[in-house]
Amino acid sequence: MPDQARIIDGKAAAAALRGEIGREVAAIKAERGLAPGLHVVLVGEDPASRVYVASKEKLAAEIGMNSVAHRLPAETSEAELLAKIASLNADDAVDGILVQLPLPKHIDTGAIIDAIDPAKDVDGLHPINAGKLAGGKNGLVPCTPLGCMLLLRQALPTLSGLEAVVIGRSELVGRPVAQLLLQADCTVTIAHSRTRDLAAVVRRADIVVAAVGRPHFVKRDWIKPGATVIDVGINRTPxxxxxxxxxxxEAVSVAGAITPVPGGVGPMTIACLLRNTLTAFRARRG
Structure with missing residues (x-):
């Protein structure tokens, strides 16, 4: 085992993936005169959400996609937002729809996700896409878990037979990444706040995916020497x-490979959104 873990460079991996998608988009444009259309809906003025949406818009346009952001005021009603989604569902030029979360408190997030056409649900959160993932069938997969898997496949020669521990059981990351690891023939444990002797459970793992939203939660002595660590957390310190x-x-001195924050999983999330948009385009248009 090396004295220091190999750093898994998410920025470089994301740039390579965007380049690959850009070449495919250019080929589709040349052959069919079409480009995948990604439409992002932002309700309100949440500063982080505004930054994310601007970044998604810019990167989609850079690789030749038709990128549109719909910026709605914070007082937009649930009915008005549902009407906007219905119009995007019906618009054949729209291949991918993403509603930026979190939504204002007066809007039911579940109802909004349920309203998106599953074939255009590039966030992979619709119950039909979640069900396809659970059943091992092809559907649109949540972007962050997909990014985690692409980084793992770059870092490891094979995932088959490895023991993986996912810390966190959210519907956004923990559960879907566990499903993807199962599909890759890992032995998977989902650990969480109620897990007894969490450190001992994590210490068994060849692969650790940390997605709990608590800064510096996973310590050096939790990590098996040589393990591959994917850190999904993004926490702002005081x-x-x-x-x-x-x-x-601490972890970099014991792990075999590890993602940094920032510069690890984060850049892959947007790249995987673009990949999902291309996947949706292909599925819809044959």
Whole structure:
């Protein structure tokens, strides 16, 4: 085992994936005169959401997709938002729909996700896509879990037979990434706040995916020497720094490979959104 873990460079992996998608989009344009259309809906003025939406819009346009952001005021009613989604569902030029979360408190997030056409649900959150994932069938997969899997496949020669522990059971990351690991023939444990002796459970793992939203939660002595660590957490400390769920400074001396925060899973999430948009385009248009 090396003295220090190999750093899994999410920025480089995301740039390579965007380049690959861009070449495919250019080929489709040349052959069919069409480009995949990604439409992002933002309700309100949440600062982080505004930054995310601008980034998605810019990166989609850079690779030649038709990228449109619909910015709605914070007082938009649930009925008005549902009407907007219905119009995007019906618009044949729209291949991917993403409603930026979180939504204002007066809007039922579940009702909005349920209203998106599953064939255009590039966030992979619709119950039909979740059901396809659970059943091992092809559907649109949530972007962050998909990004985690692409980074793992780059970092490891094979995932088959490895023991994986996912810390966190959210519908956004924990559960879908566990399903994807199962499909890759890993032995998977989903651990969470009620898990007894969490450190001992994590210590068994060849692969650790940390998605709990607690800064520096996973310590050095939780990690099996040589394990591959994927840190999904993005937490802002009181001094304004972004840190992960894993104590990177400690873990880097024992892990075999590890994602940094920032610069790990984060860039892959948007790249996988673009990949999902291309997947949706192909499925819809044959």
């Amino acid at each position: 001094d304004g720094k972004l840190v992960g769920d894993v104590d990177f400074a």
